[in-house]
Amino acid sequence: MRDIALVRWSSEDGPSQAGIVHDDHWVIEGCPSNGPAVARSDGLTMVAWFTAADGVGRVRTAFWPDGENHFGKPIEVDANANGYVNALLLEDGSALVAWRGRAGPVEELHLAQVRQDGTVRDRTTIYRGDFPRWPSRHLSLAQVGDSVYVAWLDPEQQRIRLVNYLP
Numbered sequence: 001m002r003d004i005a006l007v008r009w010s011s012e013d014g015p016s017q018a019g020i021v022h023d024d025h026w027v028i029e030g031c032p033s034n035g036p037a038v039a040r041s042d043g044l045t046m047v048a049w050f051t052a053a054d055g056v057g058r059v060r061t062a063f064w065p066d067g068e069n070h071f072g073k074p075i076e077v078d079a080n081a082n083g084y085v086n087a088l089l090l091e092d093g094s095a096l097v098a099w100r101g102r103a104g105p106v107e108e109l110h111l112a113q114v115r116q117d118g119t120v121r122d123r124t125t126i127y128r129g130d131f132p133r134w135p136s137r138h139l140s141l142a143q144v145g146d147s148v149y150v151a152w153l154d155p156e157q158q159r160i161r162l163v164n165y166l167p
Contacts, residue, residue, distance in 0.1 A: 002026045004036045004049045006064075006071075021062050022074045026053035034083035037097075041089040047071070048097045048114075050083030057081040059099045063116045075118045082107055084131075086139045088148070090167055094121075098139045098150055100131060107131050109139065111150060113167060126163045130155055 004021040021036075036049035043066035051058050059081045062071040082100040089095055094115045101108045109127035112120050131152070140151040147164050154161045 002028055002051075004047060006038065006045070006047065008045075019070060021047050021049070021071050022060065024051040024053040026051050028052075034085075037085045037087040039087055039089045039095065042093075043067075044089060044093055046087065046089055046095045048077070048085045048087040048095065048099075050081060050085055050099070057083060057102070059083065059085055059097065061087065061095055061097055061114045063095075065116075072116065073118075075114055075120065077112055077114060077120055078110065084138050086141045088141050088143055090143075096141065096148055096165075096167060098141055100139070101125075103128060109150070109152065111165060122167070126150060126165070127152070127154075127161065 003024055005018040006021055007018045008016040034050040036047050038047050045064045048061045056079055058079050059077040060074040061077055062074045064071045077097055078101055080102050082102060085099045087095050087097045094113050097114055098111045101110045106129055108125045111126055112123040114120050142149050147166055150163045150165060152161055
């Protein structure tokens, strides 16, 4: 059973009891290489993850503001995904989520802004083509000033690709 859980660590209190982000109940034989992305800033924690619990590849996001007892209801970001998510929190409390999706025989790299109220905005495709197999399947996100950079390995061009996104 693969359900994403989170343990908070406090320098004063140590680890808290693990809290389930969402009970996906994804039964998978083997070890999934699609791990969650976690970001924390200014009293807010968010998690983005891939699940295929119902046989459909989905990317979901959930937020947990400090002072609450649990994560909020999961927000469905995509229901035709391959996963490999990454995410970061923006200054306004929304999250920028990147993931790999399906487009026929090739994959696409998607990016969307997800708000705590469940709104998914500015969904865009920033790349369409092949992605490498193991081990370099993952995407990287970094924010520098007002710009967000998305990086991944492009096997066709045999180079690292970089996109500058202005949220």
